[in-house]
Amino acid sequence: xxxxxxxxxKYLLLPCTLLMLNGVKAPLVAQSKRxxxxxxxxxxxxxxxxxxxxxxxxxxxxxxxFDDSLTIDEEFLPNQGRYWSKTRYQDKLNKIAKTxxxxxxxxxxxxxxxxxxxxxxVLESLTRFTQLKNIGYEIIHQDSRDRRGIDVAxxxxxxxxxxxxxxxxxxxxxxxxxxxxxxxxxxxxxxPSKDTLHYIINHWPSKFGGAFETEPKRIFAAELVRDxxxxxxxxxxxxxxxxxxxxxxxxxEESLIEGLRVKTxxxxxxxxxxxxxxxxxxxxTGTHSFxxxxxxxxxxxxxxxxxxxxSSTNILIGEARIFDLKWLVIEGATxxxxxxxxxxxxxxxxxxxxxxxIYLDLILK
Numbered sequence: 001x002x003x004x005x006x007x008x009x010k011y012l013l014l015p016c017t018l019l020m021l022n023g024v025k026a027p028l029v030a031q032s033k034r035x036x037x038x039x040x041x042x043x044x045x046x047x048x049x050x051x052x053x054x055x056x057x058x059x060x061x062x063x064x065x066f067d068d069s070l071t072i073d074e075e076f077l078p079n080q081g082r083y084w085s086k087t088r089y090q091d092k093l094n095k096i097a098k099t100x101x102x103x104x105x106x107x108x109x110x111x112x113x114x115x116x117x118x119x120x121x122v123l124e125s126l127t128r129f130t131q132l133k134n135i136g137y138e139i140i141h142q143d144s145r146d147r148r149g150i151d152v153a154x155x156x157x158x159x160x161x162x163x164x165x166x167x168x169x170x171x172x173x174x175x176x177x178x179x180x181x182x183x184x185x186x187x188x189x190x191x192p193s194k195d196t197l198h199y200i201i202n203h204w205p206s207k208f209g210g211a212f213e214t215e216p217k218r219i220f221a222a223e224l225v226r227d228x229x230x231x232x233x234x235x236x237x238x239x240x241x242x243x244x245x246x247x248x249x250x251x252x253e254e255s256l257i258e259g260l261r262v263k264t265x266x267x268x269x270x271x272x273x274x275x276x277x278x279x280x281x282x283x284x285t286g287t288h289s290f291x292x293x294x295x296x297x298x299x300x301x302x303x304x305x306x307x308x309x310x311s312s313t314n315i316l317i318g319e320a321r322i323f324d325l326k327w328l329v330i331e332g333a334t335x336x337x338x339x340x341x342x343x344x345x346x347x348x349x350x351x352x353x354x355x356x357x358i359y360l361d362l363i364l365k
Contacts, residue, residue: 041321044105049192050364052110052160055103056244057357059096060342063118065089071149082343095352097130103323103359108135110160113201113244117153127155142168145180152185152201162190171221181205193364195313202245218249222259233272240313241303250295251279262301271305277320287322287356289338298358316361323357
């Protein structure tokens with residue numbers, strides 16, 4: 001692996017969902033950015049076997065309320081930290097389920113990547129004891145070495161996505177062998193069209209401790225993913241690849257441009273090129289807000305053949321969307337808006353997440 005070391009609803013709630021889609025307003029975005037209006041492009045219609053909807057959502061610290069002696073989860077226990085509780089846990093589960101159902105419209109999404117998941121138990125709770133229970137989602141999960149115990153995972157509908165295989169890639173940093181972070185999840189499945197899809201879900205190391213100091217870890221993660229994708233293209237140059245996740249970098253930063261070697265222009269894309277669907281909108285929209293500044297940390301990066309309209313599988317109008325309905329954002333004391341999160345520091349807000357979810361539709365031929 002090349003590594004350049006840088007100096008450090010058909011379902012429950014559908015009637016409510018459709019009502020909420022009417023008259024929705026986009027959040028105001030700081031520094032001349034605006035949010036992508038979900039109402040401008042959102043299509044709630046059933047997709048049947050002609051399309052599938054893919055989703056990624058950083059659900060912000062989805063912890064249960066039990067102590068895990070192997071991880072640092074004391075922040076989310078009933079009698080200490082943030083005074084997490086069964087009631088708050090169940091409320092958050094229901095809010096996440098409501099959001100995922102709303103993203104689907106009249107048909108639940110086929111494949112959903114998730115991050116900041118504590119364990120399999122919270123995924124079982126989400127898929128079995130919320131509004132998602134009648135959909136039949138199956139779970140892909142494996143505990144990572146992250147010290148807080150948060151992982152990446154996926155849930156999928158077997159009737160829309162036939163799971164063939166999955167693999168977790170561990171990040172072992174040669175320059176920081178004691179570091180423990182989330183694994184990268186590579187899901188392989190067959191679409192209703194019989195095409196194979198590679199869905200790679202990421203949650204790269206954060207900038208906590210300094211953007212410059214932590215950048216080598218994100219570049220390392222990017223180069224690992226690029227090596228895995230290049231191996232797929234060596235076997236089949238027409239592989240359908242979607243890379244998604246919370247990259248903790250924006251589309252124009254070095255980890256994505258140099259590490260993952262993402263192209264920034266649609267013209268002359270080759271099937272084995274990678275293109276970031278969020279790059280063109282990096283100045284006008286956002287999925288996360290920090291200090292009243294919106295940024296796109298959650299992204300979809302796709303293989304070039306998915307932007308070829310003659311391909312047997314391609315992306316609807318060649319775009320991905322940020323799901324920014326009004327109940328997912330909140331206005332702060334300064335008047336600026338941000339995602340309606342569960343906690344603001346130690347203060348319990350009772351919201352959804354500090355990230356907005358993203359989605360795209362694949363057209364199947």
